[in-house]
Amino acid sequence: DWLLSQTKHRPQVAIICGSGLGMLADALKCQDAFHYTDIPGFPQSTVQGHAGRLVFGELKGKTCVCMQGRFHMYEGHSLCKTTFPVRVFKLLGVETLIVTNAAGSLADGLKPGDIMIIKDHVNFPGLGGFNPLNGPNDDKFGPRFPAMSACYNPGLRCLAMDIAKQQGVAELVQEGVYAAVGGPNFETIAEAKLMHRLGVDAVGMSTAPEVVVAVHCGLRVFGISLITNKPRPFLSVFLDFYRALSREVVTMVTDINASIQGSGCSCSVSSLTSS
Ligand SMILES: O=P(O)(O)O[C@H]1O[C@H](CO)[C@@H](O)[C@H]1O
Numbered sequence: 642d643w644l645l646s647q648t649k650h651r652p653q654v655a656i657i658c659g660s661g662l663g664m665l666a667d668a669l670k671c672q673d674a675f676h677y678t679d680i681p682g683f684p685q686s687t688v689q690g691h692a693g694r695l696v697f698g699e700l701k702g703k704t705c706v707c708m709q710g711r712f713h714m715y716e717g718h719s720l721c722k723t724t725f726p727v728r729v730f731k732l733l734g735v736e737t738l739i740v741t742n743a744a745g746s747l748a749d750g751l752k753p754g755d756i757m758i759i760k761d762h763v764n765f766p767g768l769g770g771f772n773p774l775n776g777p778n779d780d781k782f783g784p785r786f787p788a789m790s791a792c793y794n795p796g797l798r799c800l801a802m803d804i805a806k807q808q809g810v811a812e813l814v815q816e817g818v819y820a821a822v823g824g825p826n827f828e829t830i831a832e833a834k835l836m837h838r839l840g841v842d843a844v845g846m847s848t849a850p851e852v853v854v855a856v857h858c859g860l861r862v863f864g865i866s867l868i869t870n871k872p873r874p875f876l877s878v879f880l881d882f883y884r885a886l887s888r889e890v891v892t893m894v895t896d897i898n899a900s901i902q903g904s905g906c907s908c909s910v911s912s913l914t915s916s
């Protein structure tokens with residue numbers, strides 16, 4: 642009610658900006674922006690790279706509301722709080738939720754810089770009983786036992802692929818399965834291998850609880866992950882480091898050699914480069 646009294650915008654689409662993706666909100670025209678600290682009852686952002694603003698405005702002719710900064714379980718929020726904005730969107734009249742996140746790749750074909758259209762998720766905290774829908778069901782939002790077999794709208798996924806082709810970036814975009822973990826630590830190699838074997842393509846610490854609450858209250862959902870990193874076995878990290886270091890040493894020795902020879906000195910360190 643407070644938000645509706647403060648803005649004339651009546652959004653049809655809500656966008657949750659993932660880590661480092663908050664600049665999307667800056668593209669909105671005719672903005673009304675509210676700091677989370679000024680919105681009565683709203684949770685507060687504590688993570689770097691999450692500005693903590695709700696921005697209303699027009700994006701390509703659609704009225705949108707954009708979360709510049711989301712809430713994570715590892716910040717100490719209950720899952721109810723991390724997903725609270727989704728129910729606020731529903732009450733504002735939103736019909737479509739777009740979730741975005743930064744995620745680590747577990748799939749061979751997904752590299753940093755790629756975009757993964759989320760086709761399904763594994764909600765690890767949810768499987769362990771940490772679910773935002775725990776507690777008495779609020780029937781005015783949705784049923785006690787909501788189906789999660791088609792969380793990510795097939796029509797929107799198809800549309801996104803078509804747009805990627807039109808924009809000539811299709812080779813950077815593919816569909817995959819996102820897994821949510823609790824964080825805040827990144828995965829051990831064993832955990833990354835386990836998830837890979839279970840069919841997970843990308844892993845992060847958000848999104849799935851928001852999507853569960855959105856699907857529960859009948860929102861249409863589209864989700865994308867920006868791949869920011871790729872967990873790798875220690876040995877290959879070490880080998881890369883070693884190769885880079887050897888290249889540096891060879892360059893250094895070659896330079897020293899060249900300057901010794903340039904100075905007319907009779908000694909040489911070329912034997913070092915070969916050894
Ligand atoms: O999921 P978003 O909010 O994009 O953030 C992702 O990036 C952070 C780790 O770098 C974690 O919070 C992870 O969930």
Ligand SMILES: Nc1nc2[nH]cnc2c(=O)[nH]1
Nearest residue numbers: 743744745827844845846
């Ligand atoms: N859990 C997890 N979250 C991430 N967010 C961005 N990258 C990662 C990652 O590799 N693992």
